[in-house]
Each structure stands twice: as structure tokens, then as C-alpha cells.
Amino acid sequence: MKSSSVKELLLTAPALKEVQVDGWVKTFRSNRFIALNDGSTLNNIQCVVDFEQFNENLLKQIATGAALRITGTLVESQGRGQNVEIRVKEIFVHGGADPEVYPIQPKKHSLEFLREKAHLRVRTNTFSAVMRVRSALAFAIHKYFNENGFYYFHAPIITGSDAEGAGEMFRVTTLDDKNPPLDENGQVDFKEDFFGKETNLTVSGQLEAEAYAMGLGKVYTFGPTFRAENSNTSRHLAEFWMIEPEMAFYDLDANMDLAEDFIKSVIRYILENCKEDLQFLEKRLLDEEKVKPQAERSEMALIEKLGFVADNGFKRVTYTEAINILRNSKPNKKKKFQYPIDEWGADLQSEHERYLVEKHFKCPVILFDYPADIKAFYMRLNEDGKTVRAMDILFPGIGEIVGGSQREERLDVLREKIAALDIDEKELWWYLDLRKFGTAVHSGFGLGFERLVLFATGMGNIRDVIPFPRTPQNAEF
Numbered sequence: 001m002k003s004s005s006v007k008e009l010l011l012t013a014p015a016l017k018e019v020q021v022d023g024w025v026k027t028f029r030s031n032r033f034i035a036l037n038d039g040s041t042l043n044n045i046q047c048v049v050d051f052e053q054f055n056e057n058l059l060k061q062i063a064t065g066a067a068l069r070i071t072g073t074l075v076e077s078q079g080r081g082q083n084v085e086i087r088v089k090e091i092f093v094h095g096g097a098d099p100e101v102y103p104i105q106p107k108k109h110s111l112e113f114l115r116e117k118a119h120l121r122v123r124t125n126t127f128s129a130v131m132r133v134r135s136a137l138a139f140a141i142h143k144y145f146n147e148n149g150f151y152y153f154h155a156p157i158i159t160g161s162d163a164e165g166a167g168e169m170f171r172v173t174t175l176d177d178k179n180p181p182l183d184e185n186g187q188v189d190f191k192e193d194f195f196g197k198e199t200n201l202t203v204s205g206q207l208e209a210e211a212y213a214m215g216l217g218k219v220y221t222f223g224p225t226f227r228a229e230n231s232n233t234s235r236h237l238a239e240f241w242m243i244e245p246e247m248a249f250y251d252l253d254a255n256m257d258l259a260e261d262f263i264k265s266v267i268r269y270i271l272e273n274c275k276e277d278l279q280f281l282e283k284r285l286l287d288e289e290k291v292k293p294q295a296e297r298s299e300m301a302l303i304e305k306l307g308f309v310a311d312n313g314f315k316r317v318t319y320t321e322a323i324n325i326l327r328n329s330k331p332n333k334k335k336k337f338q339y340p341i342d343e344w345g346a347d348l349q350s351e352h353e354r355y356l357v358e359k360h361f362k363c364p365v366i367l368f369d370y371p372a373d374i375k376a377f378y379m380r381l382n383e384d385g386k387t388v389r390a391m392d393i394l395f396p397g398i399g400e401i402v403g404g405s406q407r408e409e410r411l412d413v414l415r416e417k418i419a420a421l422d423i424d425e426k427e428l429w430w431y432l433d434l435r436k437f438g439t440a441v442h443s444g445f446g447l448g449f450e451r452l453v454l455f456a457t458g459m460g461n462i463r464d465v466i467p468f469p470r471t472p473q474n475a476e477f
């Protein structure tokens, strides 16, 4: 007989049918009720055992975490909370789980504890719900771009360029670290390295995506990116996934329209397709917040918040307007910000972004036209000569979720910028070529996938929305 998934069985009418199901024991009560889960859904199927029919040794192996194959009859459930249950005829133990040592017992575990058990935590309700929502979001992202005329483009993972110019890269090398070849100046000679030059893991696929947009029109990447920034925060990972659409002939306004429509669309998708998981995550969050002071609790429950974002316009504000708001804000005047805002030109910290979104506008905000000095070299200079066509999307509880811009398409302006930043033009020869041959207005943005998953699931730490997080001092598993 072919096994059914728990999800299928729970949707099946109780027709006294013979069924088979494989899964892991969540709980085993009174030597009679096995709650079995296989990851296909948050819900368990109840399997009712007549213990007199089974030998004691077998029953002993049915502990939380054990993997079983159960065969029996699907009948109308006598208990509450489910329509159907299985009257068990046969039990095969794929593998047991000794309750003395199996860490995931049916009780509340802290998220910190579960991070240490990242290989097993997906067997909890919280992590299975988060990971199903994560998977649904990834699918919705591909679906959105596919339906809107974009091609999925694969940017290289190993690269010779630092797209963001922040110098926070992980080196890729095959040189002997104890005895590297040296050049005549005593420096490591990367000509001898695998690629004949210094290479790193990519921080962004944007530069390469630009090349492809200038031929395929509309492309997007969705892949891992790597940043060696030593930020031990609940919003930063050293390895995270980024979605980067890049569009020829789009200006900044079209870029903002796309970003907003895209985010709303994927949120709508999970509202429609992940109802049970979202309800569970909403309840989890409400329980967690009960112990917090009123002021720190969310104003909206999770599903309401997602609906709000999907249905309302994002507020578009220039950097200059935002600075004025921040300068005159209560926390700034009362010196409550860790980084006080005095001057135009200051870089915004997450405390400022969150003030704008959570306290001032109370909705997602798109900030645009930032000072050139605090943004990357490739952004298009405005006529004022001091701001660039950058845009960041700021979300409640998260801060920056998207960073993007209209790109500098004018060869001479880009060259000046590169020279001013002391970047070697030779390293970007191919990027400059794009401005020599058929250049055109174009734009794009990067959405941090884990930040989106954080928002969508109401989780508080980015380490809990990626299967195996990579952070400073942590690359276990």
C-alpha cells in the first residue's frame, strides 16, 4: 500500500478505508493515543491503539520522536479537534528515540535552546510552521516574477568584485595559508591563486544582474549572499538569501511601484495558502507578548498586520523629509536615540528607521533620494549633485527590508564617481562597457529574504527563520 500524507488524510472523509501513513510521534498518551506528524501540515493525525493487541516491547518504542509506519482504518474521530482518526492495525517502528536523551520533548523549549539543536528543531510546531511559510514565500516569489515577465537569472557566487563597496567579504582561495606565494614586494601573490586573482563570495548579484537586464529586459536573482559584517544583531546573518530584480528602462518610480506590488503579492499569497501556520504563529506571538509590558506589544496581531501591509499603500518620503521629521522628533530632542540626528547627511540607523515606521507613519515607508555619500557607487546622481536615486523600504519591527536604486547609466558620471571613491576602473571594465554599448535607464532592488520571513512569521530573531544560521562565531551544522 502507498502511504498517504497526514495532510491528505485529514482532508479525507472517514469512509472506513484502509490507510498507511509514515511520520514521527509527537505524543503518546495513555498507551492508547499516538499523535503522528509528518511535516506535511501543522496538524497531527490521531492514531488509536488497542494496546492489548500489541506486545509490550513494541509499545515501549513508541516515544516522542520515534519514526513509525502505521496501517489501519480511517474512521470518524470520537475525540474533539479532528474529523478523522486511524484505528491502528499494524505498527512498524522505522527508528526509536530514547526519551532519556532525545531533546525535543513535548513541552515548551526556549528558542535559544532550540538554536543549539538546529538539526532537530524543525520537528517542533514553531519551526515546522516557520519553514513551511518560508517555502511558500519562496514559491510565491518565483511565481510573481514568472507571471510578470521576468527571467530567473543565476548570478555567480564566487566573484572578483565588491558590489556594495563595503569590503565585508569572505575570501575564496586555494592558496596554502601557512606558506602563500609572495610577489616581489612580499605581498601574497594572488596570480598564483586558483582564479589568478583575488576572489570572494558575493555580497550581491546586482552588477551581474545589470548585465543580464541589459539584454533580457527584466531578470531577477534569488540566491545566497555572504557578508562578513561583524553585526551580532537579530537582523543580520553572514549568509542570507537575497532576491534582486533588475529592470531595463525602469526609473526609480517604476522601481518603487514594482517593489511595493511584489511584496504585497507574496504576502497575499501566504495569507491565502498558509492559514493554519499563520494562525499558529499568531497565537505563539500573542503568548510570547503576554509577558511583555503593554508598550512593547505589537499593535496588531500577526494576520491583521500582514493584511494591513497587503492592502495599504506604502508611504513614500524623501530622505530630506525624513531627516526633518527625525530631527524634530521627541526621542531626538530628549536624547533618546543612541545616534542623535543633527545634520543632513547622517546615515540612518535602525532606531531611526523604526521610529519613522512604527511611531511616526505607522505603515511601511519607502525612503528615497538619499545623500550620495552614504550610498553605493552605482546609484544615479540627481540633478542637485548631492543626492542619489536610492530607495530603502522600511518595515515595522524590522527596519530596512529592501535596498535599491536607479543605476547610474551615464558613462562619464559613473567614471567620476569611481575615481572619487578610489576604485580601480580596471576591475569594473565590463560594468563600464554596459554604459558604452546601448546604455539606458535601469533600476533594481534587493529584498532580504530572511527579513521578509521574519516579518511574515512574527519571529523576533533572524536566526530562527533560516534552517542553519551563519553568524559570527557560529557555523555549526
Ligand code: 4AD
Binding pocket: 163, 164, 203, 204, 205, 206, 227, 229, 235, 236, 237, 238, 240, 242, 244, 245, 400, 401, 402, 403, 404, 405, 444, 445, 446, 447, 448, 449, 450, 451
Ligand atoms: O541594501 P543592500 O546592501 O543592497 C544591495 O545589496 C543591493 N545590491 C541590492 C540591489 O539593488 N540589487 O541589501 C539588500 C537587502 C537589505 O535591505 C536587507 O533586507 C538584506 O538585503 N540584508 C541582509 N539580510 C540579512 N543579513 C544581512 N547581513 C543583510 N544585509 C543586507
Ligand code: MG
Binding pocket: 392, 400, 402, 403
Ligand atoms: Mg541597504
